Amino acid sequence: MNASIRKLPIGIQSFEKLRQDNFLYVDKTAFVYELAVSGKPCFLSRPRRFGKSLLLSTFEAYFQGKKELFKGLTIEQLETDWLEYPVFHLDLNAEKYTSPEALVYILERHINGWEDVWGKDTRENTLSDRFIGVITRAYEKAGRQIVVLIDEYDKPLLQSFGEERLQTEYLKTLKAFYGVLKSADRYLRFVFFTGVTKFAHVSVFSDLNQLTDLSMLPQYATLCGITHEELTRDFKPEIYALEKQYNISEEEALDRLTQMYDGYHFSERSEGVFNPFSLLNTLNFSRFGSYWFQTGTPTFLVELLKDSEYDLRTLIDGVEMKEAAFSEYRVAENNPIPLIYQSGYLTIKDYDERFHLYTLQFPNDEVKYGFLDFITPFYTSVGDEDNGFYIGKFVRELESGDVDAFLNRLKAFFADFPYELNEKKERHYQIVFYLVFKLMGQFCDAEVRSARGRADAVVKTRDCIYVFEFKLDGSAEAALKQINEKGYLLPYAVDGRKLLKVGVSFDADTRNIGEWLYQN
Template sequence: METGVRKLPIGIQSFENIRRRDFVYVDKTAFVYEMATMGIPYFLSRPRRFGKSLLLSTFEAYFEGKKELFKGLAIERLESEWLQYPVLHLDLNAEKYTSPERLEYILSNNLTQWEELYGKGEDEKTLPARFMGVIRRANEKTGMQVVVLVDEYDKPLLQALNNEELLGAYRDTLKSFYGVLKSADRYLRFVFLTGVTKFAHVSVFSDLNQLSDISMVPRFSQICGITFEELKNNFEPEIKALAETNSLSYEGALDRLERMYDGYHFSENTVGIFNPFSVLNALQYSRFDSYWFQTGTPTFLVDVLKKSEYDLRTLIDGVEAPSSVFTEYRVEVMNPVPLLYQSGYLTLKEFDDRFRLYRLGFPNEEVKYGFLSFIAPFYTAVTDDEKGFYVGKFVQELETCNVDAFMNRLQAFFADFPYELNAKTERHYQVVFYIVFKLMGQFCDVEVRSAKGRADAVVKTADYIYVFEFKLDGTVEEALRQIDEKGYLIPYQSEGRQLVKVGASFSKEERNIADWKIQMS
């Protein structure tokens, strides 16, 4: 490591490790003190790689009384007693749950470790009975109430979303296991569960209805992630290095960091939150890239989208939803919006207080283009390896006014659908078309029709403005005539660039672009 380069805690989930090894730490300990003082059972939903594990590790160090780790932090000025409590920390994150027996083994293994510390009752045979016994004896042996921390409580459930039998088995196991926390209330000092999703109360949490869900509570909106002020106050040297490496001003680097990684909102009327994993990677390596999206393949999201036949065009442009839609997730209701929100692919953008309606959208460019790029192979004939090449070529061809090459390449996206998205060919063709043009938006100014009275697509390059109109089982002449009759070119006539009209026909029978015609205007 170069002299003077600071260590950023990328992937470091241990608070003690961060503090003892001198990693940069964004102070969240005021939240820890506030929650610990209240002492009620909490639940927090946040996307993956958003700092949930580090937060629980911070609570663990605090309740274990490790005062020395908190020197110089906000909590040092707030706490005076630094009592030591028995802490039971269950981490379900780093495992593959392939069978009911695997989940039971993981739970049993954790119980065995705790039983070595606090003893085991001979008549405790089931997992819930053993859990209850451990909590009671930990309290009796230490004379202190017990702290229970559960990291990624829902990991087994997420891995079984598309297997109803396995999902039911996991749900039954976890329901009875977590239900112990209600009956053991008199032995407990503090309980905190985290996860990606909040599954409906009728399933996992039906026996644990005393949990206080702080996922959308405004004052806890900043408990995970990094705010703009925290970014500037904690990472000035790294931002300067990023700016210099990418030939940007300091303000320019901040602006690009915002566009790429900021924009998460976990409650209405709150400041934006940066994805900590992505922004720390960008600062560590002085490079803008899609770090968060590359760490996981959300295939379960695609499966939900396919089963629900959800219109991706609506999703991409932003979707309205009542608060009840995304505060919990019901597997049996094939609505992808709650899962997309809780997984971090959508976030709160606007809030209508009168009707209690939220508008959800992509938080930032990393997520928007990462998501579009990921789903393209599932909706088109283009493979995952090809999509980046194709999108780049699309842009280059329009920059040089090679429209025929552009249209020929576009045909490849419709060549052979890997599956039927919808019985109606029109829906599939429209979604594919939408994905292609939205992906081009990374590199040039693109408008895709989202309302009547506008062309299907408008693409602006340095020298040209293209207006596209597609007709399903119509003629190219009808498409070009519509461009003229509807005045689609009028808004762009004063921009001083060459205007190009492209009319195309899409054949239901061939399931592809059949013909096109170009007119310079």
Template sequence: METRKLPIGIQTFEKIRVGNYVYVDKTAFVWKLVSSSAPYFLSRPRRFGKSLLLSTFESYFEGRKDLFEGLTIGQLEKEWNVHPVLHLDLNAEKYDSPEGLYAILDRYLKMWEDRWGRGDGESTPAGRFFDVIRRACEQTGRGVVVLVDEYDKPLLQALGKDNALLEDFRDTLKAFYGVLKSADRYLRFVFLTGVTKFAQVSVFSDLNQLSDISMWPDYATICGITLEELKDNFQPEIEQLAATNAMDVGEVVKKMTTLYDGYHFYQNAPGVFNPFSVLSVFTSKVFGRYWFQTGTPTFLVELLKQSDYDLRELLDGVEAPASSFTEYRVNVDNPIPLIYQSGYLTIKEYDKEFQNYLLAFPNDEVRYGFMDFLVPFYTSLAEDERGFYIGKFVQELRVGDVDAFMKRLRAFFADFPYELNTRTERHYQVVFYLVFKLMGQFTGAEVRSGKGRADAVVKTPKYIYVFEFKLDGTAEQALKQIDDKGYLLPYSVDNREVVKIGVEFDANERNIGKWLVE
């Protein structure tokens, strides 16, 4: 079977089309957007196809009809007018000083000025930007197209680390992007992308004409791959993946859906697969955590370090009105907006009556990758040790060795460094939570933080384990609560052996103390 070329890591539309790479046709969205002259903004997570989308706009406005043959827009467009295009990409740079941002803007401005000329009166980046837009329009007689990729990258790199630098970046970018309003009469089309839409840093305060299409239903699938697109465009790759892994095609699609699908950018909109993970699994033929392993953004790491947010709520899903997560406000006590906009949470349900959303992990790649990412914040275990512990936990419960499981769990807590031993009760509750949640990828493990349910339930082929932990009580009280609260009732008709485990936490030792098994 012939191996087709997959555009993994390729973000240039021309390169994909000329190189005969597989391309999922998104040009119907492009046509709809370019049919108006409104300026647009789109927020999507990293590695989700934003750069390729902007490159597609660029090729369209350069009149590259040859690149669109066979695509939807090729059947719709008749004129293919050529417009001057100013494409600013802030994605692949490191911004650690005011001079760094200025140097990047200066580099792009010089490139544009080499093409369209420069006047003697303007010296600021904003002034030069306005001047080059005006010149390009006057020289061609056509409106200018401005495309900005990852407009917020400098802001995100300074977030939580250097307020003075953040303020400097904000002032520079506010003035620079503000040109897009004052130069409106010279512009044909404007499109900005980024991870976040900041509310308090005021970058958008002068751009109130921007149409934010991030949660518009018509554009919910403009980035990413729908299930239908997966089946229509990647059938040969699905068949090869099935053959390599001794699976049938249906099993492959189901597993890919569990791992990589589930992103929703509007209530009740079709889910989309992460395109980077899809292309990666087809290339490697190994089911892995590709998007997550490209690196958790530094700004999110810093925010979580500062946050006192109860992460158990995050792991089970968070209810929130749209206003609380669509715009990011710098508040270390609520990391949810940035976690959502970064792609670690997505829309799963919508309550129309109260206009509340349920935000949760989109799929297993993100769910278990994010929990693995959290473990170092709560323990001192290295990455290879974490996998070893979780694997042993599962194996011991599968064979019914509860004592071995509890001794290993005690060792897990004993490995906490001293500074972690001074943490609050919530810290230890989160650790219990993470352990059982991570076990869930290998066995039927459920863990709850609310009242009226057992703290944790683990289901294996032979056993059902019901755990109750007491941070301020005894193992005997824990067992009694299992009985008194009827925690076993849901499993009364199950043929597996039900095992009750009551555990007490030793406050002096900061570790698991006594446990009882029935």
């Protein structure tokens, strides 16, 4: 089959459109049936563009009894009744929430639509009164319980992050509106919330303690996203097209797809999943790219990192946390990691059963290098455009053996810092070194020290291995001496490539690189 004639569902959020227009569908309907039959009110947190809206649209079609849309899917063999229920689908994703009125408007717009179908009582004035009223009337007129689907429940809160007045207004409005679902429990057949975050304490969920949070349950880890098995089962023509485009084997194509887009784990000991948006775009265009990262910029997350003075090196190497610390986000706490995790820039990579500790790291290369590239201008003088210090130039200079050019570029890099950055702590400059060498890892084998007893940085090119030691208020000679005395070259003695020691002094007064020496 020619991959070009197959329609991949990029950006398709309507299950009905997907099925009627013959888009390819990765069958998740076994999950839909299992959750629907359980009847429990549910919440699912997943990063943006992970298929949450399509999942809710699938629930909507199922509860509307649209059996014809599920022909050939797993659920067709499971469901026999195909009963039709009133479905109230609230989508908060499309609006721009710049004022309290914007949220009120979209809630009213949905309620007006429901009231057009199920009737209106003029004595109901508040949003909450109207919501419980229309639920009750729908139940009485249809003779069946109601299904409530709420997509991106937290969009107003995320858009107003850092604006305390708006946050307070949105929390007040949403808490009262969603709280209706607790008192309306006897009228409800099924309730499903999706969102990116789980806000705690002053939460919109504080009145909804009956919600089952699926976000970290192992059996639902692959509810959104694409597994390796699904990739190789459902996308054979597209994988073949990718092989031809890049002149690589199937194994190489799958390895590269895995390295770039796989690696999301939403529970301990759970199967990893691919980012569906990036994977589908890559397979659709037969072109590797940073599709997910480019659709949204985590500016407010970087501001959180800077405001909290969180050590960026810790985040890059992996953060250990207890489940309670990152499964909910407490607005008042000065900890950016939970929101970074829930937003999809970190994921679960390891779990310590004994101490119940999770290790959070970047899921894959797309996110890792996309995030590092994005945050570099926040910590350095590098702009979004190429201003002469693009990281590739550092790599080329070492590949050509030009240590002086590399260090002169690095020196100019520091000299170009704005004055206010020069007043930052010493750690800021350590982070900048860290960023430079981590980013070089996209193009060559580059390591930067994360523990004592190792050189500050090691860069391996085709012909040479460079071992760097930077000395704060020390001489270049002292840096070279430390490389020798600590045996930093020993692990590479039998490598066969040329070994080069580079000692660099760093002057705290000028806040820049001073002298440097290098030798074989």
